[in-house]
Amino acid sequence: MNAPMQLLASLTSPYARKLRVIALELNLALPVVETAPLDDTADLLAANPLGKVPALVLADGSAIVDSRVIAAYLLAQVPGQTLLATDGPAHWHGRTTEAIADGILDAAINLRFNAAQGVTTGAWPDRQRRAIARALAALPARIGDSIAYAELCMIIACEYLDFRFPAIDWRGDQPALKELHERLTNRPSLATTRPPV
């Protein structure tokens, strides 16, 4: 029998967390093989030439990479799922919200790697901070009536800022995100996937 699909991921990766949340929401088994991206393990490099987590290894040994592609794969495993519309404006709205939320992660991770090299000021870090602020400001208008894909992506991005950049006061700057977070904080998919402290 083939092994089930496995997610190569670190437990602190917010991109991987998005997939763990989606899998829980969809009731899909998604075993995680803990993988530190910076270790460049043979398994990760075989699955993803970019050396990034998350990477999804399927039962047949083939791999799917990039969290947005993996998310699309997971959603496609559950016909009739209601987390994200499969087409039409609602689909593109959800996907675009995901891209904006992921962009917050990209900019934050950029800041982290720059800081690790001693670069915390200057044009590039400032550009990342501006992108984060603008993206956070854009999210409230994207909150929908029901809790679905877009809202989960937003919360994952906001909680990553809490985890790595607690000085960014997204709650104070964007009260609608604070309110959304308060509504969602105990949702099991979110509550059980927070990074270990």
Ligand SMILES: N[C@@H](CCC(=O)N[C@@H](CS)C(=O)NCC(=O)O)C(=O)O
């Ligand atoms: N666009 C990618 C980003 C993944 C990413 O940057 N992952 C980080 C960990 S949170 C990583 O593996 N960094 C190592 C590297 O960039 O070499 C996705 O959505 O999966």
